[in-house]
Amino acid sequence: MPKQVDHEERRRRIADAVCALIDEQGLEAVSLRDVAARAEVSMGAVQRCFRSKDEMLRFALAHVGHQVTARARTRLLAAPAQSPASTVGHLAHEIALLQAHQRAQARVWLAFLAAAAVNPALADDLRGSYTDLETLLTRLIADAGDLPDPAAEARTLLALADGLTAHVLIGHRAPEEAERLLHAHLARLWQ
Amino acid sequence: MPKQVDHEERRRRIADAVCALIDEQGLEAVSLRDVAARAEVSMGAVQRCFRSKDEMLRFALAHVGHQVTARARTRLLAAPAQSPASTVGHLAHEIALLQAHQRAQARVWLAFLAAAAVNPALADDLRGSYTDLETLLTRLIADAGDLPDPAAEARTLLALADGLTAHVLIGHRAPEEAERLLHAHLARLWQ
DNA sequence: CCTGTTCCGATGCAGTCGCATCGGAAAAAC
DNA sequence: GTTTTTCCGATGCGACTGCATCGGAACAGG
Numbered sequence: 001m002p003k004q005v006d007h008e009e010r011r012r013r014i015a016d017a018v019c020a021l022i023d024e025q026g027l028e029a030v031s032l033r034d035v036a037a038r039a040e041v042s043m044g045a046v047q048r049c050f051r052s053k054d055e056m057l058r059f060a061l062a063h064v065g066h067q068v069t070a071r072a073r074t075r076l077l078a079a080p081a082q083s084p085a086s087t088v089g090h091l092a093h094e095i096a097l098l099q100a101h102q103r104a105q106a107r108v109w110l111a112f113l114a115a116a117a118v119n120p121a122l123a124d125d126l127r128g129s130y131t132d133l134e135t136l137l138t139r140l141i142a143d144a145g146d147l148p149d150p151a152a153e154a155r156t157l158l159a160l161a162d163g164l165t166a167h168v169l170i171g172h173r174a175p176e177e178a179e180r181l182l183h184a185h186l187a188r189l190w191q
Numbered sequence: 192m193p194k195q196v197d198h199e200e201r202r203r204r205i206a207d208a209v210c211a212l213i214d215e216q217g218l219e220a221v222s223l224r225d226v227a228a229r230a231e232v233s234m235g236a237v238q239r240c241f242r243s244k245d246e247m248l249r250f251a252l253a254h255v256g257h258q259v260t261a262r263a264r265t266r267l268l269a270a271p272a273q274s275p276a277s278t279v280g281h282l283a284h285e286i287a288l289l290q291a292h293q294r295a296q297a298r299v300w301l302a303f304l305a306a307a308a309v310n311p312a313l314a315d316d317l318r319g320s321y322t323d324l325e326t327l328l329t330r331l332i333a334d335a336g337d338l339p340d341p342a343a344e345a346r347t348l349l350a351l352a353d354g355l356t357a358h359v360l361i362g363h364r365a366p367e368e369a370e371r372l373l374h375a376h377l378a379r380l381w382q
Numbered sequence: 383c384c385t386g387t388t389c390c391g392a393t394g395c396a397g398t399c400g401c402a403t404c405g406g407a408a409a410a411a412c
Numbered sequence: 413g414t415t416t417t418t419c420c421g422a423t424g425c426g427a428c429t430g431c432a433t434c435g436g437a438a439c440a441g442g
Contacts, residue, residue, distance in 0.1 A: 026310070027219070028218070028306075031399065032400065042422080044419085044420045047420090052400080053399095107309065110304070110308055111305050111308070113305065114217070114305030115219075117301050118298065119217070127361060130361075152371075155364065156376055158354070158358075159358055160350055160354055162357055163350030163353035163354030163357075164354075166354075167346075167353070169307075169308045170318060171318065173346065181343060181350070184343060185347055188379065222430080223429085224428085224430095233390060234392085235389085235392080236389085236390060236391085238390090239389070
């Protein structure tokens with residue numbers, strides 16, 4: 001057995017570089033050369049890890065998806081008891097990516113969202129993440145109160161969170177205001 | 192006076208070509224050559240109309256902004272009487288770009304939204320359009336019912352519409368379902 | 383017809399892109 | 413030490429990018 005490297009670790013490292021570049025200059029500015037430089041590996045290494053640029057981008061998308069959902073689950077486990085309604089609030093807050101330290105993830109997410117509108121492969125991956133979140137939200141809402149249609153509420157909440165995130169990203173809404181609107185929506189949900 | 196051409200008409204023609212290309216392949220795929228070919232003019236003509244590619248894209252963004260707001264105003268004037276609440280419904284429906292014939296505009300809008308997250312100049316233009324829509328919505332909501340905070344309702348509605356549009360675009364939500372969710376939200380607004 | 387002005391199509395240029403190629407470094411097996 | 417296998421850094425290639433340049437077509441005034 002000759003020289004061996006941890007491929008998965010390297011793939012994650014490269015995915016982080018992709019996300020950093022998207023955060024700073026947008027998806028259009030992501031080139032294999034810049035990614036390699038940012039990840040501090042050679043272009044050859046990047047090409048060895050991913051068959052093509054598209055495959056690299058899809059992996060990076062899944063990477064942020066995992067990060068967001070992992071954070072959400074951690075948050076849920078960290079605050080276990082409390083009321084079911086506030087659990088939904090915590091999850092929505094996590095999904096909306098309104099806090100400053102989530103801004104980078106939000107920008108990456110928005111970039112992929114736009115790309116997915118014209119790239120079926122990306123759209124498939126993105127739909128997967130959305131379906132997961134939606135299922136989770138639906139279940140929590142169903143537990144929190146006896147609303148007539150928990151699934152519809154989950155879908156509305158998800159769309160609202162995404163819209164607010166986008167508005168914050170372009171500077172049309174302050175993060176605090178977006179958070180306020182999100183919680184006002186939830187408050188009305190529980191009457 | 193020698194040869195003269197209608198510059199504004201040509202600029203609009205080029206903007207339409209830009210939007211068509213964005214609709215089909217995304218913002219990344221828009222090159223001056225392709226735009227010129229699609230608009231059936233030469234590259235030289237495009238360069239004469241716009242100092243740079245960025246200026247062309249910003250004009251195109253303003254162009255779709257005008258199209259959307261013009262449609263919205265037309266819709267409002269076309270159905271004058273009725274209840275103020277249904278007027279808000281009509282406007283929201285128009286803004287959400289859920290119908291098939293608005294799909295292209297929606298894709299263009301989403302592409303610019305993502306670009307604006309890393310391009311301050313585009314973000315400025317986009318904020319202008321959003322502010323206009325928000326002002327209009329706020330006024331209509333204030334007229335429709337005596338809600339405690341019409342401005343907040345307008346902002347929430349705008350974000351919800353944007354989020355639903357995005358979800359429809361990536362195929363995660365059927366247009367009819369999105370429409371249903373939008374109207375359910377409005378129905379709860381009026382109790 | 384001629385002149386003057388405005389416009390634009392074609393071409394060139396420097397730069398960047400994604401990707402393919404390949405010689406040699408690195409390390410386990412013998 | 414030698415062999416064998418895995419890996420990667422460097423280099424090259426063809427295509428494409430936005431933009432600058434410029435000679436001539438197109439057309440109004442004389």
